[in-house]
Amino acid sequence: MSITAESMATGPTTAGRSWFVTGGSSGIGRELVLAALGRGDSVAAVARRAGDVADLAGRLPGRFLALELDVRDESAVRAGVDRAVAEFGRLDVVANNAGYGLFGAVEEVTDAQARAVFDTNVFGALNVLRAALPVLRAQRSGHVLQGSSVYGQTAHPGVGLLAATKYALEGLSDALAAELAPLGVKVTLVEPGYTATAFLSNLAFAEPAPDYDPTVRAVQRSLGDLPPEAFADPARVARAMLAVVDAEHPPLRLALGGQAENDMRASLLARLRDLDEWAAVAREVDREPVSS
């Protein structure tokens, strides 16, 4: 059963956690907001236009806070986190979900387009982390959900810059998880495959160069031809995120969707094959042998 705005006021009250969710206006983020509210949690939802979450505001006084801000604006993010803490008294889950896609060959993407997608997907997430982590550290508890993607583990023609932002999140999260574990704060990278949201219609595109027709444009056409059933249900993605937050031992990485899992597994096996095939060369650079 999917959780709707109608069911959330009467949903079961369980954990009573406080959430800070970016990208709460649409898609996965909106479903996450609804699911958390639906089971009795409190949510501060970030939207660039407060009107996009206006239907939620006022229905659950004291449990829902709309924050109109752009994650690229560090001082606005800090003020938003402060307001959420003032409203709820604490933060239990921080979902760095806001993001958008950019499609084009690596060479086709302009400097401005590349910087812009990093500004939102990576530097926006960093703004949230710098604002929220002092709260979680002081509590010695909390869970950070990092909005990664299947493209945080693998990439194909056309998604190089989008994947670069998600790989950046993955790398910093590997370090972050180890930094925060002794302080009682958990980190999970959420890695959905294709999901039925406005993501594809919000894609930015690079100016096409004909040499990339057989690769990048072929992928673009194949994406356009995907049937609706190839896209996961964002409400199910949100439910999986709730399950991770509830888990005693949550994973560092959560692949979501069978195709995403297949693609990531193939990519990881290819990496292992490269490691194995080139292990002798790798070890030749050592001055002293290192045990395996």
Ligand SMILES: NC(=O)c1ccc[n+]([C@@H]2O[C@H](COP(=O)([O-])OP(=O)(O)OC[C@H]3O[C@@H](n4cnc5c(N)ncnc54)[C@H](OP(=O)(O)O)[C@@H]3O)[C@@H](O)[C@H]2O)c1
């Ligand atoms: N859908 C997929 O196939 C898929 C697959 C893997 C990963 N993901 C990831 O899932 C996350 C959510 O995407 P979605 O699929 O739910 O797409 P979506 O429906 O387009 O939602 C994107 C959300 O990000 C917000 N956002 C974008 N730029 C922002 C900014 N500068 N400041 C604040 N908010 C901003 C949008 O807010 P506005 O309404 O203000 O634009 C919107 O709420 C993204 O990080 C995406 O990379 C999606």
